[in-house]
Amino acid sequence: MSDITLHPPLLHPPGEWAPHSAIWTAWPADEELWLENLAPAQAEVAAMVRALSAPGPDGRPGDKVKVLVNGPTAMLSAEKAIGEIAELVDAQYGDIWLRDTGPVFYSADRCALFTFNGWGGKYVLDHDDRVGAFVAIEAGADATRWDRVLEGGAVDWDGEGTILTTRECLLNPNRNPLMSFEDVRGLLGDALGARAVIWIERGLLNDHTDGHVDNIARFLAPGVVACQAPADADDPNTARLNEIADFLKTQRDARGRMLQVVRIPSPGRIENEDGDIVPASHMNFLIGNATVVVPTYGTASAQAAVDALKPFFPGRNVVGLPSRHILSGGGSFHCITQQQPE
Secondary structure: OEEEOOOOOOOOOOOOOOOEEEEEEEOOOOHHHHHHHHHHHHHHHHHHHHHHHOOOOOOOOOOOEEEEEOOHHHHHHHHHHHOOOOEEEEOOOOOOOHHHHOOEEEEOOEEEEEEOOHHHHOOOOOOHHHHHHHHHHHHOOEEEEEEEEOOHHHOEEOOOOEEEEEHHHHOOOOOOOOOOHHHHHHHHHHHHOOOEEEEEOOOOOOOOOOOOHHHOEEEEEOOEEEEEEOOOOOOOOHHHHHHHHHHHOOOEOOOOOEOEEEEEEOOOOOEOOOOOEOOOOOOOOEEOOOEEEEEEOOOOOHHHHHHHHHHHOOOOEEEEEEOHHHHOOOOOOOOOEEEEEO
Protein backbone atom coordinates (compact mmCIF):
# COMPACT_ATOMS: atom_id res chain seq x y z
CA MET A 1 0.00 0.00 0.00
CA SER A 2 1.00 3.64 -0.31
CA ASP A 3 0.00 6.60 1.78
CA ILE A 4 0.08 10.28 0.95
CA THR A 5 0.16 13.46 3.02
CA LEU A 6 -0.53 16.91 1.64
CA HIS A 7 1.96 19.12 3.43
CA PRO A 8 5.62 18.41 2.55
CA PRO A 9 8.28 19.21 5.15
CA LEU A 10 11.02 21.60 4.14
CA LEU A 11 13.90 19.16 3.74
CA HIS A 12 14.22 16.07 1.60
CA PRO A 13 17.16 14.40 -0.14
CA PRO A 14 17.48 14.91 -3.90
CA GLY A 15 17.31 11.95 -6.26
CA GLU A 16 20.53 10.00 -6.48
CA TRP A 17 20.89 11.09 -10.12
CA ALA A 18 21.21 14.76 -9.06
CA PRO A 19 24.78 16.16 -9.18
CA HIS A 20 27.10 15.12 -6.33
CA SER A 21 29.84 17.12 -4.68
CA ALA A 22 31.29 13.81 -3.43
CA ILE A 23 30.61 10.13 -2.95
CA TRP A 24 31.72 8.64 0.37
CA THR A 25 32.78 5.04 0.79
CA ALA A 26 35.11 2.96 2.99
CA TRP A 27 37.99 0.59 2.44
CA PRO A 28 37.70 -3.07 3.57
CA ALA A 29 40.20 -3.32 6.41
CA ASP A 30 39.28 -5.94 9.02
CA GLU A 31 41.02 -9.26 8.36
CA GLU A 32 38.89 -11.05 10.96
CA LEU A 33 35.69 -9.99 9.22
CA TRP A 34 36.73 -10.45 5.60
CA LEU A 35 39.15 -13.39 5.95
CA GLU A 36 40.22 -14.65 2.50
CA ASN A 37 37.87 -12.16 0.84
CA LEU A 38 39.74 -9.09 2.10
CA ALA A 39 42.14 -8.53 -0.81
CA PRO A 40 39.55 -9.44 -3.48
CA ALA A 41 36.97 -7.13 -1.86
CA GLN A 42 39.54 -4.33 -1.82
CA ALA A 43 40.09 -4.91 -5.54
CA GLU A 44 36.35 -4.70 -6.20
CA VAL A 45 36.05 -1.46 -4.20
CA ALA A 46 39.02 -0.03 -6.09
CA ALA A 47 37.39 -0.88 -9.43
CA MET A 48 34.23 0.92 -8.29
CA VAL A 49 36.23 4.02 -7.28
CA ARG A 50 38.02 4.08 -10.64
CA ALA A 51 34.73 3.79 -12.51
CA LEU A 52 33.09 6.58 -10.50
CA SER A 53 36.09 8.86 -11.00
CA ALA A 54 36.10 8.47 -14.78
CA PRO A 55 34.45 11.06 -17.07
CA GLY A 56 31.22 10.28 -18.84
CA PRO A 57 30.86 9.56 -22.56
CA ASP A 58 29.65 13.14 -23.05
CA GLY A 59 32.68 14.55 -21.24
CA ARG A 60 30.98 15.32 -17.94
CA PRO A 61 33.41 14.95 -15.02
CA GLY A 62 33.30 11.94 -12.75
CA ASP A 63 32.75 11.93 -9.01
CA LYS A 64 35.09 13.08 -6.30
CA VAL A 65 35.34 9.94 -4.19
CA LYS A 66 36.26 10.15 -0.51
CA VAL A 67 37.32 6.89 1.09
CA LEU A 68 37.46 6.21 4.82
CA VAL A 69 40.47 4.05 5.69
CA ASN A 70 40.93 2.34 9.05
CA GLY A 71 44.52 1.82 10.19
CA PRO A 72 48.02 2.05 8.73
CA THR A 73 48.01 -1.35 7.00
CA ALA A 74 44.76 -0.57 5.23
CA MET A 75 46.06 2.89 4.35
CA LEU A 76 49.05 1.36 2.57
CA SER A 77 46.85 -0.88 0.44
CA ALA A 78 44.40 1.95 -0.29
CA GLU A 79 47.18 4.33 -1.29
CA LYS A 80 48.59 1.73 -3.67
CA ALA A 81 45.22 0.94 -5.23
CA ILE A 82 43.42 4.30 -5.40
CA GLY A 83 45.66 6.91 -3.82
CA GLU A 84 45.99 8.85 -7.09
CA ILE A 85 42.27 9.10 -7.82
CA ALA A 86 40.52 9.27 -4.42
CA GLU A 87 40.78 11.32 -1.25
CA LEU A 88 41.74 8.95 1.57
CA VAL A 89 40.45 9.87 5.02
CA ASP A 90 41.92 8.27 8.15
CA ALA A 91 38.95 7.03 10.17
CA GLN A 92 37.70 4.41 12.61
CA TYR A 93 34.78 2.19 11.60
CA GLY A 94 33.60 -1.35 12.12
CA ASP A 95 32.94 -2.11 8.47
CA ILE A 96 32.32 -0.47 5.12
CA TRP A 97 28.51 -0.19 4.88
CA LEU A 98 28.28 3.61 4.71
CA ARG A 99 24.80 3.58 3.17
CA ASP A 100 23.58 2.46 6.59
CA THR A 101 26.11 3.92 9.00
CA GLY A 102 26.70 7.25 7.25
CA PRO A 103 24.53 10.38 7.16
CA VAL A 104 21.70 11.03 4.72
CA PHE A 105 22.45 14.29 2.94
CA TYR A 106 19.82 16.88 2.06
CA SER A 107 22.41 19.10 0.39
CA ALA A 108 26.18 19.63 0.38
CA ASP A 109 26.02 21.28 3.81
CA ARG A 110 23.00 19.69 5.52
CA CYS A 111 22.35 16.13 6.55
CA ALA A 112 20.38 13.83 8.83
CA LEU A 113 21.89 11.40 11.33
CA PHE A 114 19.98 8.37 12.54
CA THR A 115 20.74 5.75 15.17
CA PHE A 116 22.47 2.64 13.87
CA ASN A 117 21.97 -0.59 15.86
CA GLY A 118 23.73 -3.15 13.67
CA TRP A 119 20.70 -4.11 11.56
CA GLY A 120 18.57 -5.01 14.52
CA GLY A 121 21.47 -6.12 16.71
CA LYS A 122 22.83 -8.74 14.29
CA TYR A 123 26.26 -7.15 13.67
CA VAL A 124 27.28 -4.61 16.29
CA LEU A 125 30.82 -3.43 15.57
CA ASP A 126 32.97 -0.84 17.31
CA HIS A 127 32.72 2.72 15.92
CA ASP A 128 29.91 2.02 13.41
CA ASP A 129 27.49 4.03 15.53
CA ARG A 130 29.74 7.09 15.21
CA VAL A 131 30.60 6.96 11.52
CA GLY A 132 27.68 9.18 10.52
CA ALA A 133 28.74 12.04 12.77
CA PHE A 134 32.35 11.68 11.62
CA VAL A 135 31.41 11.91 7.93
CA ALA A 136 29.14 14.89 8.60
CA ILE A 137 32.01 16.77 10.26
CA GLU A 138 34.46 15.85 7.50
CA ALA A 139 31.94 16.93 4.90
CA GLY A 140 31.35 20.26 6.64
CA ALA A 141 27.63 19.55 6.89
CA ASP A 142 25.28 20.71 9.64
CA ALA A 143 23.56 17.62 11.01
CA THR A 144 20.09 17.09 12.42
CA ARG A 145 20.08 14.06 14.70
CA TRP A 146 17.04 11.81 14.86
CA ASP A 147 17.00 9.48 17.86
CA ARG A 148 15.49 6.66 15.82
CA VAL A 149 16.92 3.65 14.01
CA LEU A 150 16.88 4.04 10.23
CA GLU A 151 19.39 2.71 7.71
CA GLY A 152 19.92 4.48 4.40
CA GLY A 153 19.53 1.22 2.47
CA ALA A 154 16.04 0.79 3.90
CA VAL A 155 14.67 3.73 1.89
CA ASP A 156 14.88 4.94 -1.68
CA TRP A 157 13.51 8.28 -2.89
CA ASP A 158 12.67 10.18 -6.06
CA GLY A 159 13.68 13.67 -4.87
CA GLU A 160 10.05 14.79 -5.16
CA GLY A 161 8.65 13.45 -1.90
CA THR A 162 8.11 9.76 -2.71
CA ILE A 163 9.83 7.05 -0.68
CA LEU A 164 10.07 3.31 -1.30
CA THR A 165 10.58 1.06 1.69
CA THR A 166 9.60 -2.34 3.11
CA ARG A 167 7.40 -3.26 6.01
CA GLU A 168 9.76 -6.15 6.75
CA CYS A 169 12.51 -3.71 7.70
CA LEU A 170 10.99 -0.45 8.90
CA LEU A 171 8.24 -2.07 10.96
CA ASN A 172 10.52 -4.78 12.35
CA PRO A 173 10.51 -4.74 16.18
CA ASN A 174 14.31 -5.08 16.16
CA ARG A 175 14.58 -1.49 14.91
CA ASN A 176 12.19 0.78 16.81
CA PRO A 177 10.03 -1.54 18.94
CA LEU A 178 8.04 1.25 20.62
CA MET A 179 7.07 2.97 17.37
CA SER A 180 3.73 2.35 15.69
CA PHE A 181 3.13 2.41 11.94
CA GLU A 182 1.99 6.00 12.29
CA ASP A 183 5.16 6.87 14.21
CA VAL A 184 7.39 5.38 11.53
CA ARG A 185 5.39 7.10 8.81
CA GLY A 186 5.78 10.36 10.69
CA LEU A 187 9.54 9.88 10.91
CA LEU A 188 9.78 9.47 7.14
CA GLY A 189 7.78 12.63 6.67
CA ASP A 190 9.61 14.73 9.23
CA ALA A 191 13.15 13.52 8.56
CA LEU A 192 13.10 12.73 4.82
CA GLY A 193 10.29 14.92 3.50
CA ALA A 194 8.09 12.00 2.49
CA ARG A 195 4.69 12.95 1.10
CA ALA A 196 4.01 9.49 -0.33
CA VAL A 197 5.40 6.25 1.12
CA ILE A 198 5.16 3.04 -0.88
CA TRP A 199 5.26 0.06 1.47
CA ILE A 200 6.57 -3.12 -0.16
CA GLU A 201 5.95 -6.14 2.05
CA ARG A 202 9.30 -7.96 2.02
CA GLY A 203 12.76 -8.09 0.52
CA LEU A 204 15.09 -10.83 -0.70
CA LEU A 205 15.44 -14.23 0.88
CA ASN A 206 18.19 -14.48 3.55
CA ASP A 207 18.87 -10.75 3.58
CA HIS A 208 20.30 -9.96 7.03
CA THR A 209 19.10 -6.37 6.64
CA ASP A 210 15.50 -7.61 6.94
CA GLY A 211 14.50 -6.53 3.48
CA HIS A 212 16.42 -3.40 2.51
CA VAL A 213 14.69 -1.80 -0.44
CA ASP A 214 17.93 -0.95 -2.27
CA ASN A 215 18.22 -4.66 -3.09
CA ILE A 216 14.73 -4.92 -4.61
CA ALA A 217 13.33 -1.62 -5.95
CA ARG A 218 14.99 1.63 -7.01
CA PHE A 219 13.92 4.90 -8.57
CA LEU A 220 15.51 5.54 -11.97
CA ALA A 221 13.77 8.92 -12.28
CA PRO A 222 10.66 10.50 -10.79
CA GLY A 223 7.78 8.16 -11.55
CA VAL A 224 10.04 5.35 -12.82
CA VAL A 225 10.96 2.39 -10.59
CA ALA A 226 13.13 -0.61 -11.40
CA CYS A 227 12.69 -4.03 -9.83
CA GLN A 228 13.87 -7.50 -10.78
CA ALA A 229 12.45 -10.34 -12.85
CA PRO A 230 13.27 -13.96 -11.93
CA ALA A 231 16.27 -15.38 -13.76
CA ASP A 232 14.82 -18.85 -14.30
CA ALA A 233 12.72 -21.56 -12.65
CA ASP A 234 15.45 -22.07 -10.04
CA ASP A 235 15.47 -18.45 -8.86
CA PRO A 236 14.85 -18.63 -5.07
CA ASN A 237 13.19 -15.21 -5.08
CA THR A 238 10.69 -15.84 -7.88
CA ALA A 239 7.56 -15.37 -5.77
CA ARG A 240 8.95 -12.30 -4.03
CA LEU A 241 10.14 -10.61 -7.22
CA ASN A 242 6.81 -11.08 -8.98
CA GLU A 243 4.94 -9.93 -5.89
CA ILE A 244 7.04 -6.73 -5.79
CA ALA A 245 6.51 -5.94 -9.48
CA ASP A 246 2.76 -6.58 -9.36
CA PHE A 247 2.42 -4.36 -6.31
CA LEU A 248 4.46 -1.47 -7.70
CA LYS A 249 2.34 -1.38 -10.86
CA THR A 250 -0.64 -0.39 -8.67
CA GLN A 251 1.09 2.50 -6.88
CA ARG A 252 1.15 6.28 -7.34
CA ASP A 253 3.90 8.68 -6.38
CA ALA A 254 3.64 11.94 -4.44
CA ARG A 255 2.50 13.77 -7.57
CA GLY A 256 -0.24 11.27 -8.27
CA ARG A 257 1.47 9.50 -11.17
CA MET A 258 1.08 5.76 -11.61
CA LEU A 259 4.54 4.26 -11.38
CA GLN A 260 6.26 3.11 -14.55
CA VAL A 261 7.79 -0.24 -13.57
CA VAL A 262 10.95 -1.44 -15.32
CA ARG A 263 12.04 -5.03 -14.73
CA ILE A 264 15.74 -5.88 -14.58
CA PRO A 265 16.99 -9.48 -14.69
CA SER A 266 17.79 -11.10 -11.36
CA PRO A 267 21.14 -12.87 -10.92
CA GLY A 268 19.16 -15.94 -9.86
CA ARG A 269 20.42 -18.49 -7.38
CA ILE A 270 23.74 -17.42 -5.84
CA GLU A 271 25.15 -19.50 -2.99
CA ASN A 272 28.05 -18.99 -0.61
CA GLU A 273 30.75 -21.54 0.14
CA ASP A 274 28.41 -23.27 2.62
CA GLY A 275 25.67 -23.68 0.05
CA ASP A 276 23.43 -21.01 1.56
CA ILE A 277 21.47 -18.67 -0.70
CA VAL A 278 22.82 -15.11 -0.54
CA PRO A 279 20.92 -11.91 -1.45
CA ALA A 280 22.72 -11.07 -4.69
CA SER A 281 21.02 -8.29 -6.63
CA HIS A 282 21.68 -6.13 -9.67
CA MET A 283 19.43 -3.54 -8.00
CA ASN A 284 22.27 -2.48 -5.70
CA PHE A 285 23.62 -0.23 -8.43
CA LEU A 286 25.12 3.19 -7.68
CA ILE A 287 24.31 6.29 -9.74
CA GLY A 288 27.38 8.52 -10.06
CA ASN A 289 27.78 11.86 -11.79
CA ALA A 290 29.18 10.24 -14.92
CA THR A 291 28.90 6.49 -14.31
CA VAL A 292 26.28 4.03 -13.07
CA VAL A 293 28.01 1.06 -11.42
CA VAL A 294 26.00 -2.18 -11.54
CA PRO A 295 27.06 -5.15 -9.38
CA THR A 296 27.57 -8.44 -11.21
CA TYR A 297 28.18 -11.96 -9.95
CA GLY A 298 29.42 -13.98 -12.91
CA THR A 299 25.91 -14.91 -14.07
CA ALA A 300 24.28 -14.80 -17.50
CA SER A 301 22.08 -11.94 -16.28
CA ALA A 302 24.94 -9.45 -15.92
CA GLN A 303 25.03 -7.88 -19.39
CA ALA A 304 21.25 -7.95 -19.70
CA ALA A 305 20.93 -5.99 -16.44
CA VAL A 306 23.44 -3.39 -17.62
CA ASP A 307 21.70 -3.10 -21.01
CA ALA A 308 18.29 -2.68 -19.36
CA LEU A 309 19.53 0.29 -17.31
CA LYS A 310 21.41 2.10 -20.09
CA PRO A 311 18.40 3.85 -21.68
CA PHE A 312 17.58 5.58 -18.40
CA PHE A 313 20.99 7.19 -17.98
CA PRO A 314 21.92 8.96 -21.23
CA GLY A 315 25.24 10.77 -20.96
CA ARG A 316 26.50 8.36 -18.30
CA ASN A 317 28.58 5.24 -18.55
CA VAL A 318 26.61 2.22 -17.33
CA VAL A 319 29.07 -0.51 -16.37
CA GLY A 320 28.84 -3.88 -14.70
CA LEU A 321 31.59 -4.64 -12.17
CA PRO A 322 32.20 -7.82 -10.16
CA SER A 323 30.91 -7.69 -6.60
CA ARG A 324 30.98 -11.33 -5.48
CA HIS A 325 33.59 -10.70 -2.77
CA ILE A 326 31.91 -7.55 -1.43
CA LEU A 327 28.71 -9.62 -1.31
CA SER A 328 30.46 -12.05 1.05
CA GLY A 329 30.23 -9.23 3.61
CA GLY A 330 26.52 -8.76 3.02
CA GLY A 331 25.94 -6.15 0.30
CA SER A 332 27.26 -4.40 -2.77
CA PHE A 333 28.12 -1.02 -4.31
CA HIS A 334 25.08 0.94 -3.14
CA CYS A 335 25.42 -0.51 0.36
CA ILE A 336 29.02 0.74 0.75
CA THR A 337 28.48 4.31 -0.49
CA GLN A 338 26.68 7.54 0.38
CA GLN A 339 26.31 10.45 -2.01
CA GLN A 340 26.77 14.07 -0.92
CA PRO A 341 24.75 16.35 -3.21
CA GLU A 342 26.24 19.33 -4.98
